[in-house]
Amino acid sequence: MSADVTEVFEEHRTVLEGVAYRMLGRVHDAEDVVQEAWLRWSAADREAVREPRAYLVRITTRLAIDKLRQLRSRNEAYVGPWLPEPLVTDLRPGGPREEEGGEERAVLAESVSLAVLVVLESLSPLERAVFVLREAFGFPYAEIAEALERGEPAVRQLGARARRHVDERKPRFEVDPQLQRSLTERFLKASVEGDLEGLMAVLAPEVRLVSDSAGKAKAPRQVIAGADKVGRFLAAVGPEGADGAYGFSFLEINGGQALLATVEGRPDAVFLADVADGLIQSVYLIRNPDKVAHLGVHVPEAGGEHP
Incomplete structure (x- = not known):
């Protein structure tokens, strides 16, 4: 050939x-x-x-x-x-698509976002x-x-x-990438630490949490709606990672900031969030092992970093 x-x-x-x-x-x-x-x-x-x-x-x-x-x-x-299978896009400065302009990046980020793919x-x-x-x-x-x-x-x-x-x-998205990153990191940090007050400060009143486990991992099988219910759920599950077996690292997945949680170095869950009007509008939790296993190549060798 x-x-x-x-x-x-x-x-x-x-x-x-x-x-x-x-x-x-x-x-x-x-x-x-x-x-x-x-x-x-x-x-x-x-x-x-x-x-x-x-x-x-x-x-x-x-x-x-x-x-x-x-x-x-x-x-x-x-x-x-x-939910769609998470795709590492890495649109950060220095990433593989840095040569593209801001408009092209925005189009890419939206066209692979979980919210749009679900629609x-x-x-x-x-x-x-x-x-x-x-x-x-x-x-x-x-x-x-x-x-x-x-x-x-x-x-x-x-x-x-x-x-x-x-x-x-399709949901509305926050157009300021810096604000989106900052708010998402605050949300993810509060989730990991089980900080209910911190979560309530960033969740929209009508926020929705959608989880995908295919019945193969522990996760809600129904959509959870409302800041109080979503916040309490995330605050309750957050401390599970405090035993040292968990690792956490940020990745850019489907055009947005995401948290990859690992157990003994293996991908366990992906958290992503939609942001608009300065608040988290939707939370996506992917725990189907068939959908997160391929992210193992992105797990830091040192066992992950805590946000």
Whole structure:
């Protein structure tokens, strides 16, 4: 196999992985889709391919649609709320995407946020594909229509419906990244220390806590709503890490600050928060071991740092 075949694919891998993850909300399934796209690319008649990027995105999108339809049937038996698999994005200064401007970072952060990905779950696979390709990556409608084998007017209609649906349902986000980081760190620190007063100072009155454990770890199987209930729950579970077996470290996950809790060096839970109007509006707790295991490569060797 010639080197240019691999080079061309690697040149577009980031875009393909981005499309697949936003379509599926699952890291490993997105990786599987991209791997299948590579196999099809390596076996294709590349002399007939005029635009490799468009060709690869088309293959990846179609594979992701097929995979999404399979996964949705499995989700019907899922225990408790479903949340996307956490993705380390690292948008901090000095991170791998530092070369991108502020606007591009903002688009990336929103398009992979848990809140938006949860809303995307309620779209049809075709609506989701159009939304991802158009809103997150800026593909022209004509190119999206070709990828989906649909007429352009129909694709524009799908896109408008998806955009309207997302706008109506997605939470508002704090636009100041420094304020968002500061408030999130205060919240996470208070959670770890079991500081109820500190929690109540940063939680919005109607805050919601959504946890995903798939019944495989201890976590609420229903959404907890209201500052008092959410604060008391977090304050009660926070001191569990005081026995020294737990480690804590900050990561940038799905475009926002998150806390990774570990037990004996193994990922145990991820806490994320949505911020708006200077308060925490939503809290996400992911404890499904199948969804956090891949974060083990990001656990500090020294056993973690306490916020």
